[in-house]
Amino acid sequence: MDTVCPKCKADITPDDVNVAQNVAYCRACDTLHKLSDLVERESFDDAAAGEIPAGAWLRDDGRQTRVGATMRSVGTAIFFLIFSTFWNSIVAIFVVGAIGSLLGGDSSVSIGEGDNARPIESGDSLFVLLFMIPFVLVGLGTLAVALLALFGRVEVTLRPGQGRVFTGLGPIGWSRRFDSTRVKNVSIETANSSTNGKPDRQVVIDAADRTVKLGTTLSRARRRWIAAALQRLLVA
Numbered sequence: 001m002d003t004v005c006p007k008c009k010a011d012i013t014p015d016d017v018n019v020a021q022n023v024a025y026c027r028a029c030d031t032l033h034k035l036s037d038l039v040e041r042e043s044f045d046d047a048a049a050g051e052i053p054a055g056a057w058l059r060d061d062g063r064q065t066r067v068g069a070t071m072r073s074v075g076t077a078i079f080f081l082i083f084s085t086f087w088n089s090i091v092a093i094f095v096v097g098a099i100g101s102l103l104g105g106d107s108s109v110s111i112g113e114g115d116n117a118r119p120i121e122s123g124d125s126l127f128v129l130l131f132m133i134p135f136v137l138v139g140l141g142t143l144a145v146a147l148l149a150l151f152g153r154v155e156v157t158l159r160p161g162q163g164r165v166f167t168g169l170g171p172i173g174w175s176r177r178f179d180s181t182r183v184k185n186v187s188i189e190t191a192n193s194s195t196n197g198k199p200d201r202q203v204v205i206d207a208a209d210r211t212v213k214l215g216t217t218l219s220r221a222r223r224r225w226i227a228a229a230l231q232r233l234l235v236a
Helices: 035-049 074-102 122-151 220-234
Strands: 023-026 031-034 056-060 065-070 153-159 162-169 172-178 183-195 198-207 211-214
Touching: 023 035, 031 035, 056 220, 065 220, 074 122, 122 162, 153 220, 162 198, 162 211, 183 220, 198 220
Parallel strands: none
Antiparallel strands: 023 031, 056 065, 065 153, 153 162, 162 172, 183 198, 198 211
């Protein structure tokens, strides 16, 4: 397969490709690339020409174009639902007990062990509530991950002169905007995170005003298709 430099579009000769070291060198612009990234870049274009994978969509109503995919992963959702239920149940016991004590009621939760155990008193309750804040945040975070794995989505909305990347659940989520008329490249690259010891992959939109990254939680088929569709809509 011919290898093309994504920066200057010049051909990279086989003599400048080192498969063992996973590198490709472009003499035209004096740039070193990861060979695996270039190969994936060249191959994911074929994904846009094929069928849209299950859970992905391309919708154009004449005013805007939306390219997106669901974040649904049953295995991930089940794991985090079980973990979140167990974790939040334990945390709730201490939080409810501390609140009850703070309000002047009897607390059924004890602190200490053995003969030294005693109910949470009002003097302890504020400390317990403050101490439990990071545990509550962890519980909320795992629940959010479970809900995203069930109902979350990643969607790129393209309008004349404007692009918006949304990641979230329903209307709640994280949006990032970029200039859709000044996109230089769309690629799939290695992310800074990992899952089960393997580096995650992400779609990278390289626009003149900013670089936007998305799709680390998507399945490989959905991520490749979104990257290919965005490449054709924004760059080709």
